[in-house]
Amino acid sequence: MSKFKKKKGGDLPAISTASLPDIVFMLLFFFMVATVMRDSTLMVKNQLPAADQIQKLDKKDRVMYIYAGEPSSRYADKYGTQPRIQLNDKFATVSEVGAFVLSERASKRQELQNVLTTALKVDGETKMGLISDIKQELRKVNALKINYTTRIGDYFQNID
């Protein structure tokens, strides 16, 4: 009869959950390392032009970002479709660029204040007039090191 007896200790042992914290921590660390912090949300279209003679822009603490392009579709009905400048989290006019650079510079450590680079993240469809205006403002505040941020690609992708 023992054949038909219910098994007593035969059920599966509970899976140990002792390693669960490890897995969770692992995932946590992974995402902590791999994510790029973006300190401002983009409010403009930002399809960067392509270039291949590029240099890396490392050391994030030495860079300040200026975005420009057409307002993205969420903001289009409020701000129109003319290309605009975005500084931090809001739209700005050309005349505000100088003040922005000065305040950014003041917020950096003393020894970095002279080695700051301005990264221009400008949408490919923007006209050069706006960029020239920005460059003129940057020259006025003596922020002469600039970087035209691009994506990696052949110049041919810029011609349509």
Add this chain to the structure above:
Amino acid sequence: MAKRSAPEVNAGSMADIAFLLLIFFLVTTTIETDSGLNRKLPPIEEIEDPPIIKQKNIFTVVVNKNNQLLVEEDLVDISDLRELAIEFLDNGGGDGEDACDYCQGARDPKSSDNPEKAIISLKNDRETSYKIYIAVQNELVAAYNVLRDREFMRLFPNESMSFVEANKKYSDPRTSPEEKERLKPKLAEVKLLFPQKLSEAEPSKTN
């Protein structure tokens, strides 16, 4: 036999596996960094008496509002720009103290004297598209890089890398300080042979 329950799996090594994976990902993932074309703007102070530059030492590139390219007053295609810029920079048409002994160009007396004096002047219209402007900038920087690569390979064949690679290595934080110290004078020497003289005029207004 049937009564025996499965032995509990030892989870003690789980943490080790987790750490192994963690370290693997830590090592292999690269944080996305931005890259682009570095440029330096001219200071705003007006120079009292600007040096006189001979017309033949200036290579004018104009991008008009229709995104057309005019090089030395001829309409050209952007795919030819790199070659034209190299020809101009590498011309070495000067003689006497302006002679350029490392240039391999045509030595046309109507083109630039030597790379030291050769200036590329880039002018754009306010209506020029940024994409095209970047493409033009890219091609002009490429022209300089091609020539610098050539000189770097010629002067330092033992390095077995190009100028661009050496420069990348130099700016890489993982490179050891000794290596950087070793590369620095070599890079500077090549930069001096082909200094990047790229002048950007203020854009013309569209009428």
